[in-house]
Amino acid sequence: MSHAGTGLGGPWYVVIVGRPTRADRDGKVSQRALRIGFLIASWHLVGCFPSFDGLSGGSGNTAGAATSDVVSVPDVGDAVDAPIPDDRFEAEVEAGPPACPSGGGPSMVRVPTIDGRNYCIDSTEVTQAQYSQFLVAKNGNTSGQDARCTWNTSFGVTCGFDPVGTADYPIMCVDWCDAVAFCKWAGKRLCGKIGGGSLTEGADSTDVSQDQRVSACTHGGRQHFPYGDSENQAFCSFGYHSGHVAAPVASDKNCVGGYGGIYDMIGNAQEWEDACDETDAGPAQTGCIVRGGDYNDPTWDCYRAYPLTRNTSNDWVGFRCCAD
Numbered sequence: 001m002s003h004a005g006t007g008l009g010g011p012w013y014v015v016i017v018g019r020p021t022r023a024d025r026d027g028k029v030s031q032r033a034l035r036i037g038f039l040i041a042s043w044h045l046v047g048c049f050p051s052f053d054g055l056s057g058g059s060g061n062t063a064g065a066a067t068s069d070v071v072s073v074p075d076v077g078d079a080v081d082a083p084i085p086d087d088r089f090e091a092e093v094e095a096g097p098p099a100c101p102s103g104g105g106p107s108m109v110r111v112p113t114i115d116g117r118n119y120c121i122d123s124t125e126v127t128q129a130q131y132s133q134f135l136v137a138k139n140g141n142t143s144g145q146d147a148r149c150t151w152n153t154s155f156g157v158t159c160g161f162d163p164v165g166t167a168d169y170p171i172m173c174v175d176w177c178d179a180v181a182f183c184k185w186a187g188k189r190l191c192g193k194i195g196g197g198s199l200t201e202g203a204d205s206t207d208v209s210q211d212q213r214v215s216a217c218t219h220g221g222r223q224h225f226p227y228g229d230s231e232n233q234a235f236c237s238f239g240y241h242s243g244h245v246a247a248p249v250a251s252d253k254n255c256v257g258g259y260g261g262i263y264d265m266i267g268n269a270q271e272w273e274d275a276c277d278e279t280d281a282g283p284a285q286t287g288c289i290v291r292g293g294d295y296n297d298p299t300w301d302c303y304r305a306y307p308l309t310r311n312t313s314n315d316w317v318g319f320r321c322c323a324d
C-alpha cells in the first residue's frame with residue numbers, strides 16, 4: 001500500500017479499530033479504540049506500519065483517496081471490552097419456560113424438579129363444575145381414549161355428582177380412564193412421570209425424581225407433608241378435621257404446598273396417578289395408584305399410596321392433571 005502525504009500536511013486517516021463493544025452500539029466509540037486508532041495512524045505516518053491491506057483483508061484503500069475509513073484489526077486481547085456477538089443471549093435469558101396449559105380444569109403452577117427441569121401441576125383437584133364442562137364438550141363421544149381404555153364406554157359420574165349445588169367440590173366417582181380423558185381434553189395429562197410417560201406401581205412411583213405428585217407435594221423431597229415436615233392434623237381435609245365429609249377444593253388454606261399455590265395434595269379426595277401395573281389381568285382390572293389420602297382417612301403424608309383397579313369409581317377418589 002502506498003500512501004501519499006506522509007508529512008503533517010498530508011491527508012488524515014480516521015481509523016476506528018476493534019469490533020464494537022456494547023458501549024459502541026449505544027452510540028459511544030470506546031476511548032480505547034480511539035487511542036489505538038491514533039497510535040496506528042501515527043505509525044503509518046512515519047512509515048512504521050506495514051500495510052492496512054494486511055489487517056483489513058485487502059480492502060484496497062489507498063491513502064489520499066479516503067478521509068474516513070473503518071479498518072478491522074485482530075482482537076488486542078482486552079477481555080473487558082470483548083465484543084458481544086449479537087442480542088440472542090439477552091433473548092434467551094428473558095424467554096423463560098412456556099406458560100402452563102389453560103384450556104380446561106384448574107389453573108396450574110409450574111414447579112421445579114430436583115434435577116433442574118420443571119413441569120406444571122393443577123393448583124387444585126379437578127372440580128365437579130370443571131368435569132361438567134368436559135362432559136358437555138364430549139357430548140357422549142368416548143373416542144380417542146388411551147389405548148388402555150378401550151373398554152371404557154362412558155365418562156359418566158357414578159355417584160354424588162351435582163355440578164351446580166357442589167360445583168367447587170372435587171369430582172369423584174370417576175374411574176382412571178375418565179381422569180385420563182379429562183386431562184387430555186384439557187390439554188394436559190394425568191399426573192405421572194416427570195418428563196413424560198407412565199410410572200409403574202413400583203419404586204418409581206415414590207421416587208421424588210420421577211413422580212410428579214410426590215415431587216411437588218414434598219417440595220423436591222425436602223418434607224413429608226405439603227405444608228412442612230411435621231404432621232398437623234388440623235391443616236388438611238382428613239377425618240379428624242373434616243368431619244368425614246369432603247370440602248370444596250382449596251378451602252383448607254393451610255393445606256398448601258409443597259410449592260405455593262397448590263392445595264389438597266393430601267386429603268379431601270384421593271387422586272389417581274398414571275402409575276399402573278400393566279402385568280395385571282386385563283386392562284380394566286389393572287391396578288393403578290391413588291395417592292394422598294382422603295376426607296375419611298387419618299392424616300397421610302405425600303408418599304403414601306395404594307392401587308385400585310382401573311375401572312374403580314368411588315366417592316373418595318378424584319384426580320388432578322399435570323403438564324410438561
Ligand SMILES: [Ca+2]
Pocket residue numbers: 125264265266267268269270271292293
Ligand atoms: Ca387430594
